[in-house]
Amino acid sequence: MQHYPTNETVDAVVIGTGAGGAPLLARLARAGLKVVALEAGRHWNPARDFSTDERAQDKLFWNDERLSAGNDPLAFGANNSGVGVGGSTLHYTAYTPRAQPDDLRIRSEFGVGEDWPFGFDQIEPYYDEIEQFLGISGPSPYPWGPARQRAYALGPLPINGAGQLMERGCKKMGIRTSPAANAALSAGYYQEGVGHRPACANRGFCQAGCTTGAKASMDVTFIPLAIHHGAEIRPESFVTQLVRNSSGTIAEVVYVRNGQEERQRCRYVFLCAGTIETARLLLINGLANSSGQVGRNLMAHTALQIWGEFEEDVRPYKGIPGALISEDTHRPAGADFVGGYLLQSIGVMPVTYLSQMARGRGLWGQNLKRAASAYNHVAGINILGDCLPYEHNFLELSDEKDVRGLPKPRVYFSNGESEARMTAHADQIMRGIWAAAGARNVWAFPRNAHVIGTCRMGNNPEMAVVNAEGQSFDIPNLFISDNSTFPSALSVNPALTIMALSLRTADRFLDRKKRLEV
Amino acid sequence: MTLKSTTYPEGTVRALLSTNLVTEATRQVLTQRLTTPRQQPKFFSNDEFALLETICDRLIPQTDRPEHVPIANGIDHRLAENKSNGWRYDIMPADGDAFKLGLQGIEESALALFQRPFQQLSGAQQDEVLRAVQGKNAPGKTWDQLPADRFFEELLAEAVENYYSHPLAQEEIGYVGMADVPTWQRIGLDQLEDREPRPL
Ligand SMILES: Cc1cc2nc3c(=O)[nH]c(=O)nc-3n(C[C@H](O)[C@H](O)[C@H](O)COP(=O)(O)OP(=O)(O)OC[C@H]3O[C@@H](n4cnc5c(N)ncnc54)[C@H](O)[C@@H]3O)c2cc1C
Ligand code: SF4
Numbered sequence: 001m002q003h004y005p006t007n008e009t010v011d012a013v014v015i016g017t018g019a020g021g022a023p024l025l026a027r028l029a030r031a032g033l034k035v036v037a038l039e040a041g042r043h044w045n046p047a048r049d050f051s052t053d054e055r056a057q058d059k060l061f062w063n064d065e066r067l068s069a070g071n072d073p074l075a076f077g078a079n080n081s082g083v084g085v086g087g088s089t090l091h092y093t094a095y096t097p098r099a100q101p102d103d104l105r106i107r108s109e110f111g112v113g114e115d116w117p118f119g120f121d122q123i124e125p126y127y128d129e130i131e132q133f134l135g136i137s138g139p140s141p142y143p144w145g146p147a148r149q150r151a152y153a154l155g156p157l158p159i160n161g162a163g164q165l166m167e168r169g170c171k172k173m174g175i176r177t178s179p180a181a182n183a184a185l186s187a188g189y190y191q192e193g194v195g196h197r198p199a200c201a202n203r204g205f206c207q208a209g210c211t212t213g214a215k216a217s218m219d220v221t222f223i224p225l226a227i228h229h230g231a232e233i234r235p236e237s238f239v240t241q242l243v244r245n246s247s248g249t250i251a252e253v254v255y256v257r258n259g260q261e262e263r264q265r266c267r268y269v270f271l272c273a274g275t276i277e278t279a280r281l282l283l284i285n286g287l288a289n290s291s292g293q294v295g296r297n298l299m300a301h302t303a304l305q306i307w308g309e310f311e312e313d314v315r316p317y318k319g320i321p322g323a324l325i326s327e328d329t330h331r332p333a334g335a336d337f338v339g340g341y342l343l344q345s346i347g348v349m350p351v352t353y354l355s356q357m358a359r360g361r362g363l364w365g366q367n368l369k370r371a372a373s374a375y376n377h378v379a380g381i382n383i384l385g386d387c388l389p390y391e392h393n394f395l396e397l398s399d400e401k402d403v404r405g406l407p408k409p410r411v412y413f414s415n416g417e418s419e420a421r422m423t424a425h426a427d428q429i430m431r432g433i434w435a436a437a438g439a440r441n442v443w444a445f446p447r448n449a450h451v452i453g454t455c456r457m458g459n460n461p462e463m464a465v466v467n468a469e470g471q472s473f474d475i476p477n478l479f480i481s482d483n484s485t486f487p488s489a490l491s492v493n494p495a496l497t498i499m500a501l502s503l504r505t506a507d508r509f510l511d512r513k514k515r516l517e518v
Numbered sequence: 519m520t521l522k523s524t525t526y527p528e529g530t531v532r533a534l535l536s537t538n539l540v541t542e543a544t545r546q547v548l549t550q551r552l553t554t555p556r557q558q559p560k561f562f563s564n565d566e567f568a569l570l571e572t573i574c575d576r577l578i579p580q581t582d583r584p585e586h587v588p589i590a591n592g593i594d595h596r597l598a599e600n601k602s603n604g605w606r607y608d609i610m611p612a613d614g615d616a617f618k619l620g621l622q623g624i625e626e627s628a629l630a631l632f633q634r635p636f637q638q639l640s641g642a643q644q645d646e647v648l649r650a651v652q653g654k655n656a657p658g659k660t661w662d663q664l665p666a667d668r669f670f671e672e673l674l675a676e677a678v679e680n681y682y683s684h685p686l687a688q689e690e691i692g693y694v695g696m697a698d699v700p701t702w703q704r705i706g707l708d709q710l711e712d713r714e715p716r717p718l
Pocket of ligand 1: 237322493495
């Protein structure tokens, strides 16, 4: 791997190597730019360093403490974000549906929320490119959304017990289902610049790290591609400051590595630290916030889970956990809420399931032991749905300091009327599916997932932090690429769209750079 | 209402750990957990720790097996290392303070309800105290400072995470997901591989 001296002024520093950072890192490197990625976490060797044990794999989660406030306080850590080369993709379930065109026009359609500053046509070519590059497995045709240019790179993955049960229940209810698009390989796959990755081993451990490389986390896809094209990855480098020169542009990035402060001089900065850390870093440094919007417009998908016990042996630790999907609830008839949601089956590892059950049902003593002994017979469905931005949902810096001496973020989150109605709608549908599939002891785990939107992108510098290309309105050589820029939550899992925006941001930047506009 | 039988044979995970169905990295962490004995507390005082152990025994009874999973040790260990799980309810004090206060509150509630320390109560009385804490109606001034229901939720979740991470507890629920080296091919409903335990 290439190494750049810190006193050399590199073309770009990319902060964070998750879904938003890794794709553009590879793109900039391919264009011949000198790029350095600073990543807070380690660069793991999954085959050697990962075990099939949830506790030991805690090391993949961003476990610096965050304070959760509001009526529906968000769970972070294992429920939210990752650390390490690859970011949260190290532990994502790898569901990779595309957004639908109307997801980007929530305000036009419903009169509330925000539209995206561009249309679906701007993202679609990148969806197509990424699906092929990552080797996404999925059905052709896919039943929802506009017709696709190309079929998924690979056929769908096999359906596990939870998926079969959801299929059975949905069929009786008249709800269409399909094997999901998932960024795990249903067959071996070779990519130039990356190498060979094997087919999924059905080990059901995607949310605690894939040991085989079958799952397209960034560390086995865009990161090796970036290294192939000359990028340097500098792991265990925690960024604390962005230092400006007299003209107001960022001249160097300060980070802590091995307990020592280091500085990297650079021409451009791409901030890709995730929704919480990107906003926190900007607030700590007092940067890019002339709009006052940094930390605001915070959204989190509605993500209710419904669990049931079945007569059949499910053994929910087997098979790709993200197996079956339905988007029939994308715009349900007669809905009394904004936007829509999708339905997905969920396989689950035991500690995750039982910890949620402890919180959600409050069972203990013999009741807990009885419910836990049904683990091999449980299956779940969850939704992911739109969430509106509200004045009352935001991130601020608290007075409490974390282990690094930085202020802990405090995150306020309360679902609004629309989210409550959507959740009630979904509760009824999912209970119906599980009843039709023969479930017993059905219970609901209320939650929100995926924190979105603290550095909104838009056309109006008073309402947004970055423009449609991801560029800060205040600091011309600062770009943001991660889940923080989404103007609306979308009714689908975010990672594929984050990656697509990442490539778009890189291409726009390179194009304008060529024309000497940035 | 129960399903078929969900009682599984003992020794399943322990037997798998010595085979090549488990990766070396997985074997190491699970063996270490299996062989870590109960230890003296580092974060809690001896009295606090004994109380916590009694509470954990009520939350997750472990009577039907000679070996005991040291649940409270896991909690003590985390707090001694000042580790976080990434978040905390804003209305709660720092984790260590919350635990110390919560234990004090449970003792206070026991005295108020039954005029005796928690550890001298019958199992049924202990459960009554814990139910009151969980239901946010336990007597005691401590609970003015500490939201009882959230404390109980955190305590229970952490106890459960510690317990069910342990190979012995995983044997109890018939979990053998760690034996993934040969990959899983029989993944549909009612499809089992030979190495998956059948209920008794
Ligand atoms: C359990 C779970 C399952 C999920 N499943 C899915 C799924 O099926 N499909 C889907 O689409 N999405 C899923 N997600 C969400 C998805 O993983 C995230 O939305 C996505 O990875 C976010 O990308 P990002 O670039 O915004 O941030 P991240 O991927 O989190 O990357 C941010 C990176 O920045 C680094 N960083 C932060 N601060 C600093 C700093 N100061 N200095 C240096 N580096 C820093 C972090 O270490 C991290 O590597 C899941 C999430 C979880 C928790
Ligand atoms: S189920 Fe497949 S993709 Fe997921 S962790 Fe296992 S091998 Fe990797």
